[in-house]
Amino acid sequence: MPISKQAFLTPAEQAKLTRADKAHYMHGYHVFDDHAEQGALNIVAGEGAYIYDADGNRFLDAVGGMWCTNIGLGREEMADAIADQVRQLAYSNPFSDMANTVAIRLCEKLASLAPGDLDHVFLTTGGSTAVDTSYRLIQFYQNCRGKPEKKHVIARHGAYHGSTCLTMSIGNKAADRVPEFDYAHDKIHHVSSPNPYRAPDGMSEAQLLEFLVGEFEDKILSIGADKVAAFYAEPIMGSGGVIIPPDGYLLRMWEVCQKYDILFVADEVVTSFGRLGKFFSSYDVFGVQPDIITTAKGLTSAYLPLGACIFSQRIWDVISEPGQGRCFTHGFTYSGHPVCCTAALKNIEIIERENLLAHVDDVGDYFERRLKSLEGLPLVGDVRCKKLMACVEFVEDKRTKKLFPEALNIGEKIHLRAQYKGLLVRPIVHLNVMSPPLTISRAQVDEIVETLRECILEVAVELQCSGDYAGQ
Structure with a gap:
């Protein structure tokens, strides 16, 4: 079902909801200082593997909600x-x-x-x-x-x-x-x-x-x-x-x-x-x-x-x-x-x-192969993937596997850059985790991997410029 324009909010409506969110809504895993300063991404609609925020921006949800939107969103039946x-x-x-x-x-x-x-x-x-x-x-x-x-x-x-x-x-x-x-x-x-x-x-x-x-x-x-x-x-x-x-x-x-x-x-x-x-x-x-x-x-x-x-x-x-x-x-x-x-x-x-289990066997193998292509990038220590469960682990030093300081929140940096480009991955300190819907296509896999590649390379340059990463 097409997303109705009525789902999206005017700037005034969005500002009012942001104030209400900060004033009344305690989230799961609520990070108090961050939420008070930045608020939350307000999601208003979803269709298949995509979700939309209140401003009408579309995101490919490579997180699958929280490992859970297996058949995709918005199914009429x-x-x-x-x-x-x-x-x-x-x-x-x-x-x-x-x-x-x-x-x-x-x-x-x-x-x-x-x-x-x-x-x-x-x-x-x-x-x-x-x-x-x-x-x-x-x-x-x-x-x-x-x-x-x-x-x-x-x-x-x-x-x-x-x-x-x-x-x-x-x-x-x-x-x-x-x-x-x-x-x-x-x-x-x-x-x-x-x-x-x-x-x-x-x-x-x-x-x-x-x-x-x-x-x-x-x-x-x-x-x-x-x-x-x-x-x-x-x-x-x-x-x-x-x-x-x-x-x-x-x-x-x-x-x-x-x-x-x-x-x-x-x-x-x-x-x-x-x-x-x-x-x-x-x-x-x-x-x-x-x-x-x-x-x-x-x-x-x-x-x-x-x-x-x-x-x-x-x-x-x-x-x-x-x-x-x-x-x-x-x-x-x-x-x-x-x-x-x-x-x-x-x-x-x-x-x-819909024979989705067989589809996962096929597209999951493709997801594994494509994600493994990120292993040679700077910052990337390990890529772990089995079918539609995946994680990229970021390290300061590939040889020693030394992690970045936790305060740097490297996973969050890459997640925010990906979000700006229309991709959602889940940041967990030094990790980006993915679990897309079972219905995901090969083209969407390519979109995830190539967007993530761009973000990793951009963040690596940013960290080198700030002196937080020596490069390898």
Whole structure:
């Protein structure tokens, strides 16, 4: 549907909204000083892979919203399905002995798509609540099986698992650990990020793999195998910098979990629903059969908020043991919301009907090849890409991999220059991260790569002129 000119604002309207934004709207990851000075980019419309600001400027959204606008924006059939469901049933109590038809159908569909015996689904409101639910489910499961001491969990440094108090504590991304917040430490542990680019000097990828597996097993034994309940892992670490682990890493970590009766939780909030060319990547891409999968984002392609915690028959058999009178006292008012579930079902239908997974296989390979052409540029230390998850890491010194001072905010400099040229990439300190819609074309891939190339070269010259970069 063409973007209506009525979506755009006059300068006076824009100024009024900017004042209201600064006065009233606290954003996620709100940077107080920057927001007070600069305000925010006010987005008013979206179509396919493009979004438009209030002034009518168009941007190719290589971030895909936040890893989530998988089928693209502005689809009429999504709007129609959502509107029809609102008219028929806008809400239904999701607790205890009530259900709604759409939620049941979605759970059945998710069970059919998930690998192995992951046949049971708890619907949530997003990714953070899906991971939070998985943690509570693990506690419940261990208590039900008579192992009240088996409650410790292990995750990785640099991981992101959500922004609730608990999930931020399971994740351990340095930029998220601001001193003004408190974090849970009891029973939560971390091992090294599986980042080949940041491996110790002289360590090959094969040696890094052995180190990581050995470190994990040592951590389990130091805690006590009888106390470790679960291992949390994003198949590819997303917000931590698109960390693609060494070949065989996830399978080896899974084998250690099997050895010590530890649940493997695959956090697929980002990697599911097509980002890697599969509905779920744990098994189909990495050969790992998890006990629990958490998902959100691409589940509805961000048309409405929804998440899910999908878990195995083995867990179900324990927690639902007949005659125990148990109640899983956990839930959300908007769990299984019929309108959100309708959006998910229509989204999955579109992915299947348009064969978008095969498209991702093709265009994703092209994206990988084109992005790799940036590796020789100044500032570029590493380019990491698998299908439609990508990251460019910027360094001051390519040989030593030394980072620029954090205060320089190199990722932001390149992002702002790209934004001026009509391209959105996500800045994370020394990184630019990308996760475009699954519908992206080869021509749009070329636009992303060539615009980014221009911006990197321009910023390199700017930093040389200011004395912040010696050049290489």
